[in-house]
Amino acid sequence: MLLKVDNVTKTFGGVHAVRNVSFSINKGETVGLIGPNGAGKTTLLNVIVGTYKADSGKIELDGNDITTKPPYKICHLGISRTYQLPQAFWDLTAIANVAVAGLCGKHRPDMSYGDAMLEASHCLELVGLFGKRNILARDLTLYELRTLGLARALATTPRLVLIDEAMAGLNPGEALRAVKLIRRLKEEYHLTIFWIEHIMKIIMEAADRVVVLNYGEKIAEGPPKEVINNPTVVEAYLGKKHA
Ligand SMILES: Nc1ncnc2c1ncn2[C@@H]1O[C@H](COP(=O)(O)OP(=O)(O)O)[C@@H](O)[C@H]1O
Ligand SMILES: [Mg+2]
Numbered sequence: 331m332l333l334k335v336d337n338v339t340k341t342f343g344g345v346h347a348v349r350n351v352s353f354s355i356n357k358g359e360t361v362g363l364i365g366p367n368g369a370g371k372t373t374l375l376n377v378i379v380g381t382y383k384a385d386s387g388k389i390e391l392d393g394n395d396i397t398t399k400p401p402y403k404i405c406h407l408g409i410s411r412t413y414q415l416p417q418a419f420w421d422l423t424a425i426a427n428v429a430v431a432g433l434c435g436k437h438r439p440d441m442s443y444g445d446a447m448l449e450a451s452h453c454l455e456l457v458g459l460f461g462k463r464n465i466l467a468r469d470l471t472l473y474e475l476r477t478l479g480l481a482r483a484l485a486t487t488p489r490l491v492l493i494d495e496a497m498a499g500l501n502p503g504e505a506l507r508a509v510k511l512i513r514r515l516k517e518e519y520h521l522t523i524f525w526i527e528h529i530m531k532i533i534m535e536a537a538d539r540v541v542v543l544n545y546g547e548k549i550a551e552g553p554p555k556e557v558i559n560n561p562t563v564v565e566a567y568l569g570k571k572h573a
Contacts, residue, residue, distance in 0.1 A: 331393075332357045332490055332522050333378070333409075338387030340370075340377050347373040349546040350387070355490070360516065360523040362537030362554070364530055366566055369543040371526045372414055375492050378524075379411050380404045391490070406437040408489035410482075414498060414526075416475035418467035424474075425450050425463040428481045435486030446485075453481040456518075457511060473504045480515065490522045497532055505529075509536055530567070534558060542566070 333355040340348040348370040355361045363371050376382040378389055380401040389397045396404050418427050428450035433441060454460045457477040462470060470478060476496055483491050496512060497505040509532060516523050527533040533540060534554040542550040542557060544566040550557050557563055 331355070332391065333524070334388075334390040335374075335378065336388040336390070338374070338377060338389065339385045340373055340382055341385055346546045348377060348384075348543075351543070351546075351548050352387075353541050353548065353551060355522060355524055357489075357522055358520065359538050360525060360536060362533035362540040363524060363526045363543065364528070364533055364540060364557075365543035367528070368545075369566075370546040371543055372494055373546075374543070375411060375494055375524075375526060378404075378492060379409055402434065405435045405486055405488075408487075409492065410435065410484075410486045410488035410490075411492040412476070412479035412483055412494055412496065414494040416472070416479055418470075418475060418478060420468040421466060423464050423466055424459055424470065424478055424481075425454060427467050427478060428453050428485045431482035432485035435482075450481075450485060453484045456484060456515065457481045472499050473508070476500065476508060477511065480511065484515065484519070488521065490524065493523060493525045495526055495528055497527065497529055505532065512536070530558065 331354050336352050338348055338351050351374060365371055377384050380399055384397060388395060391407055425447060429446040432446040432449050451460060451463060454463050457480050459474060459477050459481060462474060496508050500508060515521060525533060525537060537554055540554050540557045541548060542563050549566060550560045550563050
């Protein structure tokens with residue numbers, strides 16, 4: 331077992347964004363996290379990477395307690411993530427954005443700027459963005475920013491990558507390209523993927539197993555085909571009438 335989330339709760343004021351959620355992820359798996367808007371998916375991701383502290387519960391990576399570790403340490407331990415709304419250093423070039431991720435995202439005090447740039451160009455090649463390496467992040471398209479996010483995640487040499495809605499805002503052709511890209515990266519780098527997706531159809535095809543959140547609570551977990559036919563899940567997405 332690579333990641334274990336045990337009874338995790340996170341509230342904002344009175345809102346239970348995540349409530350008593352438990353699940354685990356095995357090495358090499360692609361686990362999907364689905365649920366309606368506001369279900370707590372992004373919050374759960376932010377708790378795993380240490381951006382938010384859990385109110386209660388425990389998170390383990392490879393059997394080590396990471397619940398209270400700061401984000402940079404969790405990244406050094408092998409968890410990287412992408413953002414639902416792409417984040418970048420907007421006034422830096424694509425390659426510099428990835429180099430920063432390489433320099434800060436792994437515990438390699440000896441790493442030079444030159445090494446980081448070399449690795450960054452390799453990461454950009456992997457996601458098909460090498461031709462745009464000298465373009466400022468602010469001038470990239472949404473699809474390019476999403477692949478830049480993947481390149482930055484790769485630059486930290488992760489074992490587990492948490493993807494927050496890789497497809498949001500992409501047209502169907504771009505979404506398909508992005509799915510193929512993520513699958514290829516997973517195979518080539520033996521990654522484990524925790525993949526948040528609002529669009530059920532995508533995760534049904536991409537995930538080995540799916541966890542479903544609704545109002546902060548886990549309402550189902552299992553193989554995609556089983557989960558999609560679960561009346562509680564159908565109700566959460568479409569309302570009681572359709573269930
Ligand atoms: N930083 C925050 N401060 C206050 N409330 C938040 C914050 N982040 C998320 N929430 C609330 O927590 C709930 C879950 O949000 P979120 O995790 O973004 O859901 P999802 O990613 O599934 O759409 C929502 O009710 C949202 O308004
Ligand atoms: Mg979200």
